[in-house]
Amino acid sequence: MNEFHPGDLDGPQSARAALPGAADDGRAARERRYRAMGWWPGEGLLDRYAVTARRLGDRLAVADAAGRRLSHGMLWREAGRFAEKLEEGGVGRGDIVILLLPNVVDTQAAFVGMLRLGAIPASMPTRTDPETVAYAARLTGARALVTLEHHGGGRLGDIAREAAAACGHGLGVFLLDESGGTWRTAPAGRDASLPANAADLAHIMFTSSTTGRPKAVMHSENTLAALNIGFAERFSLGPDTPIFLASPLGHSIGAVHGTRLSLHTGAPLILQDVWDPERALETVEAFGCAFTVAATPFLKDLVDASWPRSKPKLASLRSFLCGGAQVPPSLMEAAQARFPNTFVTVLWGMTEGGLVTCVRESPREKLMNTAGIGLPGLELRCLSPAGGAVPAGEEGELVMRGPGVFTGYFGQQDLYESEMTGDGFFRTGDLARIDADGYVHITGRLKDLIIRGGVNISPAPIENALADHPGVNAVAVIGHPDDRLGERICAVVVPDGEAPSLRDLIAHAQAKRLPKHHCPEVLRIVDRMPMTPAGKIRKADLRTAAVGDGDGPGERA
Numbered sequence: 001m002n003e004f005h006p007g008d009l010d011g012p013q014s015a016r017a018a019l020p021g022a023a024d025d026g027r028a029a030r031e032r033r034y035r036a037m038g039w040w041p042g043e044g045l046l047d048r049y050a051v052t053a054r055r056l057g058d059r060l061a062v063a064d065a066a067g068r069r070l071s072h073g074m075l076w077r078e079a080g081r082f083a084e085k086l087e088e089g090g091v092g093r094g095d096i097v098i099l100l101l102p103n104v105v106d107t108q109a110a111f112v113g114m115l116r117l118g119a120i121p122a123s124m125p126t127r128t129d130p131e132t133v134a135y136a137a138r139l140t141g142a143r144a145l146v147t148l149e150h151h152g153g154g155r156l157g158d159i160a161r162e163a164a165a166a167c168g169h170g171l172g173v174f175l176l177d178e179s180g181g182t183w184r185t186a187p188a189g190r191d192a193s194l195p196a197n198a199a200d201l202a203h204i205m206f207t208s209s210t211t212g213r214p215k216a217v218m219h220s221e222n223t224l225a226a227l228n229i230g231f232a233e234r235f236s237l238g239p240d241t242p243i244f245l246a247s248p249l250g251h252s253i254g255a256v257h258g259t260r261l262s263l264h265t266g267a268p269l270i271l272q273d274v275w276d277p278e279r280a281l282e283t284v285e286a287f288g289c290a291f292t293v294a295a296t297p298f299l300k301d302l303v304d305a306s307w308p309r310s311k312p313k314l315a316s317l318r319s320f321l322c323g324g325a326q327v328p329p330s331l332m333e334a335a336q337a338r339f340p341n342t343f344v345t346v347l348w349g350m351t352e353g354g355l356v357t358c359v360r361e362s363p364r365e366k367l368m369n370t371a372g373i374g375l376p377g378l379e380l381r382c383l384s385p386a387g388g389a390v391p392a393g394e395e396g397e398l399v400m401r402g403p404g405v406f407t408g409y410f411g412q413q414d415l416y417e418s419e420m421t422g423d424g425f426f427r428t429g430d431l432a433r434i435d436a437d438g439y440v441h442i443t444g445r446l447k448d449l450i451i452r453g454g455v456n457i458s459p460a461p462i463e464n465a466l467a468d469h470p471g472v473n474a475v476a477v478i479g480h481p482d483d484r485l486g487e488r489i490c491a492v493v494v495p496d497g498e499a500p501s502l503r504d505l506i507a508h509a510q511a512k513r514l515p516k517h518h519c520p521e522v523l524r525i526v527d528r529m530p531m532t533p534a535g536k537i538r539k540a541d542l543r544t545a546a547v548g549d550g551d552g553p554g555e556r557a
Helices: 011-015 026-038 045-055 072-087 105-117 130-140 156-166 221-234 253-263 277-287 295-302 329-338 364-369 413-418 458-468 502-511 537-548
Strands: 060-063 070-071 094-101 118-124 144-148 172-176 182-184 199-207 215-220 241-244 269-271 293-294 319-321 345-349 353-357 379-383 394-400 428-433 440-445 451-452 453-458 470-483 485-493 523-524 554-556
Touching: 011 182, 026 554, 045 072, 045 105, 045 221, 045 253, 060 072, 060 470, 070 072, 072 105, 094 105, 094 156, 105 118, 105 253, 105 269, 118 144, 118 253, 130 156, 144 156, 156 172, 199 253, 215 221, 221 253, 221 353, 241 253, 241 277, 253 269, 253 293, 269 277, 277 295, 295 329, 295 470, 319 451, 319 554, 329 345, 329 458, 379 413, 379 428, 379 537, 440 458, 440 485, 451 470, 451 485, 453 458, 458 470, 458 485, 458 502, 470 537, 485 502, 502 523, 523 537
Parallel strands: 060 269, 094 118, 094 144, 118 199, 144 172, 241 269, 241 293, 293 319, 319 345, 485 523
Antiparallel strands: 060 070, 172 182, 199 215, 345 353, 379 394, 394 428, 428 440, 451 453, 470 485, 523 554
């Protein structure tokens, strides 16, 4: 059976990671094991952080690019003031509140304030629209929304007010001002009953779905603690390892590995709101940041950024976890050369949980070509289309269960049940192989498969082969409709300087030993890729553009 319990490869964690009783003996028994192994501590994040705020009150807690800084003691007091404002506006314990906030100090204060009040945060990226926010509010029965009036060139306040008007129930809108105060522009909304599987709900994070509507992913204090504990142990994180975060706090990467992880460890959280790679390098150096999680484009920009100083780039950064989009081996090699002090590893995971990385002891071949091994307790399998486990090394749909896996989709119980196996594994929708050492090789997405002449072709190996062509800045491979074969292989390229020709790309792919029928047959040149806030390429948008722009820049074989 292609199944793996990854903690055995984690060195000092292996004693905790050995799962007694590998056979499935029911959810209750698994949860008892999670508690016994310490992955579910039964301690709320607020209780843990209250101790930190008292013990490290004068030390830096959070800083942003605007120069604002709060110590732990100041953060605790600001959070208390925010909680009072929410309570005065009609928000109480157990109410769901949408946080539509950028990477600024106020976001951390608002989050801790919600914990102090006992409200349930629902994090959303600021790159959104009123219709999406209104849908999320209706789906969750949110009582209020917290945002800024202005953010950069956008008007978040207008988005919030339009969403409140459209959501169908009273949705309170709380605006943070520049001094960290709040004021209310509408009364807080109606009470909303929680679904039966939300009794231990601690945080909602939104993720996209095939319908384009967000899914409301539910996590408990325990599932999120399992992720924070796993990362703190795997990467030796504590109060003296500042976290740099340029990923949006409204996305799961920022919420889990920024907002919550910094409160869990007591580390300073150093925020960058508007992405600028040179500024990021300077910020990491200025604060001695030791850990970050970011999407593939961030890593590429940092590799390419100028750095006139004598010390290496990211000299203080111990660990850089890179995920969201495919990370080509050529980019991993460039990162190793440019950041000699930094351990760079692919991060595979989902808003639903189940995080996978390499460890420092991982062999180079695994580090370059795999997503790594799961956090302690995470069980992974690959399933055939018929639902059975496939042998080690064979491709199948990756499924997972473990202490850091989510508890359900708010308001979408039928959807949740449809994506679970009978023995409690979540179907990720990713195609993968798990090798004999337990390392995960992500080979693509089920919905991204190209079906050419009846043969399923995964884009990931083709993208990896084309990514290090000198004329390619970014590449995505999609299916292009074809009357004869159903689909042909289409490479969508953001050029680096002079755009490559289709013939150039085919020759490069063949030099990388790609089979002939896996080489690109259609080329489209674009100025930029459509991206999600997490840094993933929106392939559905690319497919629409590639079909609709057949006469645009590009070539066809």
